[in-house]
Amino acid sequence: MKAMKNMRELQLLKQKLEYQEKLYEKEITGSTADIVENLTDKLRDLAFQFGSHLILQLIHGKSKK
Numbered sequence: 001m002k003a004m005k006n007m008r009e010l011q012l013l014k015q016k017l018e019y020q021e022k023l024y025e026k027e028i029t030g031s032t033a034d035i036v037e038n039l040t041d042k043l044r045d046l047a048f049q050f051g052s053h054l055i056l057q058l059i060h061g062k063s064k065k
Contacts, residue, residue, distance in 0.1 A: 004010045 004013070
């Protein structure tokens with residue numbers, strides 16, 4: 001990083017870093033939301049498959065008796 005010549009350059013650098021920080025926070029928030037959505041979709045599918053399996057076992061178990 002180059003040396004700062006005056007306070008204005010320092011302020012501009014600070015603004016640039018704050019802006020980058022906000023962009024990174026927004027990117028992380030979006031990625032986290034995608035991960036949570038993907039996880040809930042997988043859990044929903046798993047619960048549906050498990051429930052379907054249990055119902056089929058109950059139906060087949062009663063029909064054999």
